[in-house]
Structure formats: C-alpha cells, structure tokens
Amino acid sequence: MLGDDIEIILHDVTDLENSVVAISETNLSGREIGSPVTNLILKMLKEGRSQHKSFITNYEGVAKDGTVLRSSTFFIRNAKDEIIGMLCINIDYRKMEQVIDYLNKFVGVCKPAKKKSPPAVEHLSPSIEDLAKSSIKEIVGGVNIPPERMSQEERLEIIEKLNENGIFLLKGIVSIVAEELCTSEASIYRYLSKVKKVHGSV
Template structure:
C-alpha cells in the first residue's frame, strides 16, 4: 500500500537478540527475521526513556550498507503498560529529495536552510555482531588508536559508554565486544564490575 520505498518491521522486545519477527518484502535495511533490536532501542530501554512514550518519529536510521533512511518507531504495550513489541517504519526518501532538488532548480527556488542533522542515529544492524561493531565504532569515533594498543583506562571508558547505551542487555555480547577490543571476556567482565561499583548497576 505504501510503495517500494517504505519498509515495515515488527519487533518482539521480549527477545532482544532475535527481535525481528516480521518484515515487509520491501527490505531496505538489509535486516531479516531473527535480527536483533537496534542501538537506539537498547539505549532507550536501558535509560527507561520509552516508558512514557507511544512513539518516536522522523529520526535517522543507517542500514548496514550505509543507506540513510528516515525512521519511526511505535511501541506496543501489554495490559501492564510494559513494552512488548515495536512497529518500525523506515523510508528511503532519496527519490523525493531528487524530485524536490530538480523542482527547486527548475523554478529557481533557493534552499532556505540546509537539512539539520538528526540528533539520534539508529544502526539497523542485521546481527548482534554487526550491532556491537557499529556501537564500538561510533564510540571510538575519531580516536586513532587501534584496539590492541588501547590502555586499560581507554577500554574501560568504551565499556562504560557501551553499558550506558544498553549493549550489554544482549545475551552473548561480551565475547563479541572482547574480540572487537582485542581483549579477553574476563577483562570485559572486570571492566563491567568496575562500572557497577561506580554507578551501582550494569
């Protein structure tokens, strides 16, 4: 009904690691049934920010291939007002942008303002491993230090930010994070223990 440029995904958040339970044939994000929740949803669940919301709309989502989508998420709740699922809609708006750009040039209308960068970027990762890699890459950012050369303090800072973003809500994530940071699972658990002592929770 909505055309080929819109993807609809149904999530079951009672199983974060295999959250995607249905997806439209217009697959834009490269995700599939059994893919995990996104970094944005993990962060919202960790912080409790979704408790008083029915939906979040028109934020930036990035597919694994780098395609930028306009995303919206609608929360599904049970009788106790607990979030049990989500309906996510991703739109590939590039065709519309090209049409608008063409019409603007054709009629001689200059753009009044440049597009503002969305405050939150959602990584639409098809697997837990991809989600971990994207989250670590986002946190490390422009720091030009290979993981194998990071100090304990630098790794601890990354673990603390990953924890704040809810990445450790996923089962089996510790081994993936350990591999990405070139350290052992035992070290990751030690870092998490230190975070717990400072903040009182993991």
C-alpha cells in the same frame, strides 16, 4: 500500499537478540526475521526513556550498506504498560530529495538549508555482531586510538559508554566486544564490574 520505498518491521522485545518477527517485502535495511533490536532501542530501554512515550518519529536510521533512512518507531504495550513490541517504519527518501532538487532548479529557487539531524542515529543491523561492531566503531571513532593500542583506562571508558547504550542487555555480546576491543572476555567482565561499582548497576 505504501510503495517500494517504505519498509515495515515488527519487533518482539522479549527476545532482544532475535527481535525481528516480521518484515515487509520492501526490505531496505538488509535485516531479516531473527535480526536483533537496534542500538537506539537498546539505549532507550536501558535509560527508561521509552517509559512515557507512545512513539518516536522522524529520526535517522542507517542501513548496513550506509543508506540513510527516515525512521519512526511505535511502541506496543501490554496491560501493565510494559513495552513488549515495536512497529518500525523506515523510509528511503532519496527519490523525494531528487524531485525537490529538480523542482528547485526548474523554478530557480535556492535549496533551503537542511535542518539539523537528531543527535541519535539508529543502526539497522542484521545481526548482533554487526550491532556490536557499529556501536563500538561509533564510540571508538571519537577516541581516535586503535583498540589494540588502548590503555586499560581507555578500554574502561569504552565499556562504560557501551553499557550506557544498553549493548550489554544482549546475550552473548561480551565475546564480540572482547574480540573488537582486542582483549579477553575476562577483562570485559572486570571492566563491567568496575562500572557496576561506580554506577550501582550494569
């Protein structure tokens, strides 16, 4: 009904590692049934920011191929007001931008300045490994030090930020994080233990 430029996905958040349970044929993000929850939703669940929200709308979602989508998420709650699922809508608005550009040029109107994008960007990853890699890449990018050259303090800082973003809510994520940070699983658990001592929870 909505056309080829809109993707609709249904998530079951009782299984974060395989949360996608249904997806429209208009697959824009490259995900499939069994793909994990996104980094943004993990962070919201970790921080409890979704506690009093019914939905979040009009934020940027980035597909694996780099396509930027306009995304919205609607929370599905049970009788206890706990989030058990999400209905997500992703829109590829590139055609709309092309039409606007054409009309602006046709009528001689200068293109208005783009509004600032929301600070949070959702990575629409098809697998847990891709989700971990994109989350780590985003954080490591701000440090400008290759993982194999990081000190213990720098790795600890990365682990702390990943924990704040809720990445460790996923099962089996420690081995992936260890590989990406060029260290052992035992080291990751030690870092997490230090974070727990400082903040009181993991």
